[in-house]
Amino acid sequence: MKTDNENKTKPPFTILRPCLSERGGEFNGYISLPLGHPWYGKDYDELSEVSVHGGLTYSKEEDGRWVIGFDTAHTGDHLDNWNREKVTEEAERLLDQAVTAEWWEREQEEERRIELECHEKREEGRHWYQPYTEAVPLDLWEVARAKTAQQNKDNYPCYQTTVIETAQHFSQCTDKLDAYRLYSNEDRSWLTVGIRYGMVIDDYIDVYITREVADQFNLDPLNKDN
Numbered sequence: 001m002k003t004d005n006e007n008k009t010k011p012p013f014t015i016l017r018p019c020l021s022e023r024g025g026e027f028n029g030y031i032s033l034p035l036g037h038p039w040y041g042k043d044y045d046e047l048s049e050v051s052v053h054g055g056l057t058y059s060k061e062e063d064g065r066w067v068i069g070f071d072t073a074h075t076g077d078h079l080d081n082w083n084r085e086k087v088t089e090e091a092e093r094l095l096d097q098a099v100t101a102e103w104w105e106r107e108q109e110e111e112r113r114i115e116l117e118c119h120e121k122r123e124e125g126r127h128w129y130q131p132y133t134e135a136v137p138l139d140l141w142e143v144a145r146a147k148t149a150q151q152n153k154d155n156y157p158c159y160q161t162t163v164i165e166t167a168q169h170f171s172q173c174t175d176k177l178d179a180y181r182l183y184s185n186e187d188r189s190w191l192t193v194g195i196r197y198g199m200v201i202d203d204y205i206d207v208y209i210t211r212e213v214a215d216q217f218n219l220d221p222l223n224k225d226n
Helices: 005-009 084-120 138-155 163-170
Strands: 015-016 027-031 059-063 067-071 136-138 176-184 189-197 206-212
Touching: 005 084, 015 067, 015 084, 027 059, 027 084, 067 084, 084 138, 084 163, 136 138, 138 176, 138 189, 138 206
Parallel strands: none
Antiparallel strands: 015 027, 027 067, 059 067, 136 176, 176 189, 189 206
């Protein structure tokens, strides 16, 4: 039996649902996307780049995932030309586009990650964890991914952002950034995560990330959260 987190992070997959139109096809086609996918939280009319039969006509959050799809109730649609096999084929074509979109964003993320790697370096003996001995280093890019997912979840449907935009926001203070995690003995619903951009004690950015979102990213280097 899959847990809620496993369901939320499962890769995109197709769904067929009966078409309720009396003169339409046999099914409508959909794909289910996990939190973190570049299309997550976007209304169907925002995804103009998607090519699918009749255009996208559905977008909604379902059980922590984002479901988008098309219907077969357009003029000329009927049971003969939009049977199960044909709708499955079209849904698979939509799925391929979703996978490609995710791959492209990952490629852009990797380019940005390479740029950020040099930001995490400090002169020897001046690393942030000297004054913060209780802090545990985190991967800066992983924090940016988690922060983006948290923002998109909290601000849906009013505002959605990308990982690259989040990283650029972090970099406004300086090119030299370090991410860290402070473990707390208190039972909190959020993590104590920060980004340090200077050597002064207040030179840091608080990053609000709930445990629900954090569970989907590598933010527990000491494996204390389970």
